[in-house]
Amino acid sequence: MHHPMTPRMNEEIKPTRLNPPARAAQPSAASPSAPAVPAGPPAFDVKNLCVWYGAQQTLHDVTLQVPTRSVTSIIGPSGCGKSTFLRTLNRMHELVPGARHSGEILMLGQNLYSPEVDATVVRRRVGMVFQKSNPFPTMSIAENVLVGLRLNGLNDKALLRQRLEESLRMAALWDEVKDHLGRPGTSLSGGQQQRLCIARALAVKPEIILMDEPCSALDPIATSKVEELIHEIKKDYTVVIVTHNMQQAARCSDRTAFFYMGKLIEFDETRTIFMNPANPQTEAYVSGRFG
Amino acid sequence: MSVAANHRYRKFKNGLMNTLAIVCALLVISPLGFILFYLIRQGASSINWAFFTNLPAPVGQVGGGMANAIVGTIELLLLASTVGVPIGVLGGIYLSEYGGERMNDWIRFWADVLNGIPSIVWGIVAYALIVLPKLPGFSAYAGGLALGFMMIPLVLRTTEEVLVLVPRSYREAALALGLPQWKAITRIVLPTALKGIITGVLLAMARVAGETAPLLFTAFGNSYWNRSLSQPVAALPLQIFNYAISPYDDWHRQAWAGALVLVGLIFCLSLSVRFLSREKR
Amino acid sequence: MERFFDAELEKLRSQLIRMGETAIRQVRDVMKALVEGKPSLADQVIAADDELDRLEVEIDDEAIRYMNLRAPVATQLRLVIVGMKASHDLERVGDEATNIAKRVVRLSAEPPLKPYIDIPRMAGIATDMLRGALDCFLAGDAEQALAICKRDSEVDEINRQLYRELSSFMIEKPETISRALEIMFISKSLERIADHATNIAEEVVYLVKAKDVRHTEEVKKTGVA
Numbered sequence A: 001m002h003h004p005m006t007p008r009m010n011e012e013i014k015p016t017r018l019n020p021p022a023r024a025a026q027p028s029a030a031s032p033s034a035p036a037v038p039a040g041p042p043a044f045d046v047k048n049l050c051v052w053y054g055a056q057q058t059l060h061d062v063t064l065q066v067p068t069r070s071v072t073s074i075i076g077p078s079g080c081g082k083s084t085f086l087r088t089l090n091r092m093h094e095l096v097p098g099a100r101h102s103g104e105i106l107m108l109g110q111n112l113y114s115p116e117v118d119a120t121v122v123r124r125r126v127g128m129v130f131q132k133s134n135p136f137p138t139m140s141i142a143e144n145v146l147v148g149l150r151l152n153g154l155n156d157k158a159l160l161r162q163r164l165e166e167s168l169r170m171a172a173l174w175d176e177v178k179d180h181l182g183r184p185g186t187s188l189s190g191g192q193q194q195r196l197c198i199a200r201a202l203a204v205k206p207e208i209i210l211m212d213e214p215c216s217a218l219d220p221i222a223t224s225k226v227e228e229l230i231h232e233i234k235k236d237y238t239v240v241i242v243t244h245n246m247q248q249a250a251r252c253s254d255r256t257a258f259f260y261m262g263k264l265i266e267f268d269e270t271r272t273i274f275m276n277p278a279n280p281q282t283e284a285y286v287s288g289r290f291g
Numbered sequence B: 001m002s003v004a005a006n007h008r009y010r011k012f013k014n015g016l017m018n019t020l021a022i023v024c025a026l027l028v029i030s031p032l033g034f035i036l037f038y039l040i041r042q043g044a045s046s047i048n049w050a051f052f053t054n055l056p057a058p059v060g061q062v063g064g065g066m067a068n069a070i071v072g073t074i075e076l077l078l079l080a081s082t083v084g085v086p087i088g089v090l091g092g093i094y095l096s097e098y099g100g101e102r103m104n105d106w107i108r109f110w111a112d113v114l115n116g117i118p119s120i121v122w123g124i125v126a127y128a129l130i131v132l133p134k135l136p137g138f139s140a141y142a143g144g145l146a147l148g149f150m151m152i153p154l155v156l157r158t159t160e161e162v163l164v165l166v167p168r169s170y171r172e173a174a175l176a177l178g179l180p181q182w183k184a185i186t187r188i189v190l191p192t193a194l195k196g197i198i199t200g201v202l203l204a205m206a207r208v209a210g211e212t213a214p215l216l217f218t219a220f221g222n223s224y225w226n227r228s229l230s231q232p233v234a235a236l237p238l239q240i241f242n243y244a245i246s247p248y249d250d251w252h253r254q255a256w257a258g259a260l261v262l263v264g265l266i267f268c269l270s271l272s273v274r275f276l277s278r279e280k281r
Numbered sequence C: 001m002e003r004f005f006d007a008e009l010e011k012l013r014s015q016l017i018r019m020g021e022t023a024i025r026q027v028r029d030v031m032k033a034l035v036e037g038k039p040s041l042a043d044q045v046i047a048a049d050d051e052l053d054r055l056e057v058e059i060d061d062e063a064i065r066y067m068n069l070r071a072p073v074a075t076q077l078r079l080v081i082v083g084m085k086a087s088h089d090l091e092r093v094g095d096e097a098t099n100i101a102k103r104v105v106r107l108s109a110e111p112p113l114k115p116y117i118d119i120p121r122m123a124g125i126a127t128d129m130l131r132g133a134l135d136c137f138l139a140g141d142a143e144q145a146l147a148i149c150k151r152d153s154e155v156d157e158i159n160r161q162l163y164r165e166l167s168s169f170m171i172e173k174p175e176t177i178s179r180a181l182e183i184m185f186i187s188k189s190l191e192r193i194a195d196h197a198t199n200i201a202e203e204v205v206y207l208v209k210a211k212d213v214r215h216t217e218e219v220k221k222t223g224v225a
Helices: A082-088 A119-125 A141-150 A157-170 A190-203 A220-233 A246-252 A270-275 A280-286 B003-046 B049-053 B067-098 B101-116 B119-131 B140-165 B168-176 B181-209 B236-244 B249-277 C004-035 C039-070 C074-107 C118-139 C142-172 C174-209
Strands: A044-053 A056-066 A071-075 A099-107 A126-129 A208-212 A238-242 A255-260 A263-269
Touching: A044 A082, A056 A082, A056 A099, A056 A255, A071 A082, A071 A246, A082 A208, A082 A238, A119 A126, A119 B168, A126 A190, A126 B168, A141 A157, A141 A190, A157 A190, A157 A220, A190 A208, A190 A220, A190 B168, A220 A238, A220 A246, A238 A246, A246 A270, A255 A270, A255 A280, A263 A270, A263 A280, A270 A280, A270 C074, A280 C074, B003 B249, B049 B067, B049 B249, B067 B101, B067 B140, B067 B181, B067 B236, B067 B249, B101 B140, B119 B140, B140 B181, B168 B181, B181 B249, B236 B249, C004 C039, C004 C074, C004 C118, C004 C174, C039 C074, C074 C118, C074 C174, C118 C142, C118 C174, C142 C174
Parallel strands: A056 A263, A071 A238, A071 A255, A126 A208, A208 A238
Antiparallel strands: A044 A056, A044 A099, A255 A263
């Protein structure tokens, strides 16, 4: 029986950049300002999510829907719960002892936290890129990119080679490293390492990519390369990015969620959040008046 | 005091403390220096090729060696590792990756207690477990077990320490890729900490290599080559002990040589630890 | 939380207000010059136009610098944009006042065609609209601003009526043509001034509500020509 949470990483590869796979027909935008709404369930449907670490409640009653094939950014001052929220989306918050939650999260229509669902399978469908790049030090560049596939049992050499090139191309790193894929992952510069980590996350072909402040340790040029990359991959992936850099949220994302003190204050199209937010707290934050 | 005088006083105080620190450092390493010097003076003359290749000869006969003791020590160390390393490393993995706060505190406490147990007690334990029930009696197995018990707390603590040093972000990255926790540990965390774990194992080996008491009634000693691990086996510390308490000069000289070889062995182990700990590139 | 950069925006606002006051004063002065027949006052108005030009450049400069260096968003961004647009409108008001002043100088050489009633009335409405737009800008009142937009039709109506009157005047008495033409152009300038006041009111609505109401039904002129 086809398990509901089977990841798609074992699927036959259609080269995504040459022939985009046929998607459910999307209504073309009537006006340039309204983004096309993809058909199907939202990437995440969060309902009344509350999270506690021990006795401390970090998220209060969060409800929102993340649409597929778009970039959603999460902004807010330090300690507002945005990283916690991100980690509930791939069940990484469970790694903290004493973590518990209430409420429901549906991923593409399926309950993320139901007892039959295995967290490791979830994490193959939802990739994550961290704030500080962390390529595995004992592995080469190629091994780093393919580690998610190899250690999950994929051994077909041809497929692996293809995925390697594909992922590195998507991460805009192929041209820079194609001649020395055997070098250790840690021999790259900071920006390259982060793109390597992104390639590593992309290689397992998740449907959703979560990014936790991916550019905060990068210089402006590396940052702009990563933002370009996000813009490219959003055609095929859903991206949720936590950022403390509001200009980045304004540049990259289609929708923006503003969190403050563990509560979702406002969630709307990015241009509304930055041009005419409904909530005065949002306005104060994006204008830089606090945080 | 004038400014200049103040300055001179402070310089003098500084110089005094510097000298004091250097003297203390010298005091600390001078016993080692004396020991090495004395060992070399007493034992170097007996070190020759025969020493390394010949079996012990009866009193009076020239040309005896400690070949079997050297090989025996190595055998015992390897056997001890088969006991000490798996248990210690797995325990270290538990402490670092799986254990809860309170459980870990208990385990560490008991490991420290075990570490402090006198080595002869381990000998007795091995004696009771293997020698007494004739399973198979005085043997390399018994000696290896006793030494292995001693290695466990050492390997446990060093393994835990190096695993804890592996940054959390590697584990998170591995888990975020959808790897089960055991795979994340064995394929990502352990390889990263491997050098440190090996260092810990070598240090533990260096520690137990020189233990004599637990071998007294487990390995028991052997004047001949040890043909099977279930037979008694010679070991350098045992041999040194036997020769040293004997009334024969020749054997005394051999004991000095044996001591020198033993110290040399431990020195080599420590050197490889330093080498491994060196940052390459 | 008062921040350093908010002081710069405050400066922008007060410069805009000052520009508005100057523009209103120009229109009032030029009307006074026309009605009381004082060409010297008209000359003053012409000379004072430099101040408005200078203020426009200053405000634009401030606004661009602010956008460049402070990357404003939301209300602050809209304020900066409105500042630039409104300063342009006010500078055009000043230019129209200057045009009127030049015609006043020419008209003062001859006796008036008839007592000036409609022209000052138009000017009165136009300056009311300007004043109202400035007040709405200060108060952040979008409703009042929309009401101002609707008054533009009054001015248009007077303009059309004057046009008809003066046309028939000119046909009947050809010797009055030059004066009548001047008055027609003055009327046109005042109608343009009212249009600019409408623009500023629309910009205030954008500032307060983030809604662009230009050319929409809400501000479409009521009444038909």
